[in-house]
Amino acid sequence: MTKPLRADARRNRDALLAKARELFADGHFDMRFDDFAKLAGVGTGTLYRHFPTREALAEAVYREELAAICAHGRELRATRPAADALAAFLRGFVTHLHNHQGLARTLATLMAAREGTLAEGGQELTLVISELLAAGVEQGTIRADVGAGAVMLTLQGLCAAHDQPHARTDADGAITLVLDGLRRD
Amino acid sequence: MTKPLRADARRNRDALLAKARELFADGHFDMRFDDFAKLAGVGTGTLYRHFPTREALAEAVYREELAAICAHGRELRATRPAADALAAFLRGFVTHLHNHQGLARTLATLMAAREGTLAEGGQELTLVISELLAAGVEQGTIRADVGAGAVMLTLQGLCAAHDQPHARTDADGAITLVLDGLRRD
DNA sequence: TAAAATATGGAGACGGTTTCCGTTTGTCAA
């Protein structure tokens, strides 16, 4: 599965990721792709070998962060009533997006992607949400006629709009609607 | 305001729009920008003079369509209880998007745009929705603590996801959540 | 330590975008 990587290859890959993380954190998302390579001190070819596209790089940068979010979602589901867990998860998601612009930007792309490794991240998130919904249906606190896709679609909106003026307020409002709309009580 | 346009200029502009409409209707959204010019029988420079960017062209193509949608929304507001009008408007919007991929694609861009003429289209839609909401608040059928931005954000999600597998089902679900979440009764 | 396997780097090809300016077309006043 996970093919063993040659020493220099791993070193270069890590250098690229580190530099990308640094630049993303500073809000530099739109660099010339080649420049990532230059700044990381590797050749253009090396960059392309490790990350064929800009999105692949972003995906690698945020993979762990997204996995952590999903893990947090599962933990919530295991330790709280489903409706509470869902609310906490979505509210936390909004806050996290608000504090991590790069993640929002990346997720907007990931969710739009329909094939390949890129889509995986989005699918894991969908899975977590559908588990939360299923638990809520089981507990009778969440309606059964709306699927995880509908919620994901709202999240996609949040991500796509993350850099608009009233993004935070609007995002909070949208999540409120989703939560109240889902509630069955 | 509306500067008088020279005869040949108007002719070329119309040819460009007509060809773009035709191509968009056939699902050809990703043409080389130059080719619009060639296909419309005008020079590259002429294309750029009339529509500086791809988005400007798309915006011009769908401007009337969007205006019609907004007009329809206002008409609904004037002739029905606000909650009904809002539901009809949003449901209709989903159906319309589903039947007009090009509009969805264009709106996704328009809504993301934050400045210039491009943003205008998005703003008019926001305005219509906030009028519908305001009417509902007045009539006591819609909650007052969530703004039009929250709804727009969901619509942005619909547009961004319009070409995904379960887009229609998910869109219907998301709108259901928005409507039920907004209802105050 | 030599051969095989893997990875590197960066020059340059590629292709879409955009500008620039000499020519054409339309407008308007006389």
Add this chain to the structure above:
DNA sequence: TTGACAAACGGAAACCGTCTCCATATTTTA
């Protein structure tokens, strides 16, 4: 009408980011 001026045209060529290719270098294996 016609002449002069302004507005618009067209498309060749400059521009610029992306991506490939391969001679060279590094690591691994035997």
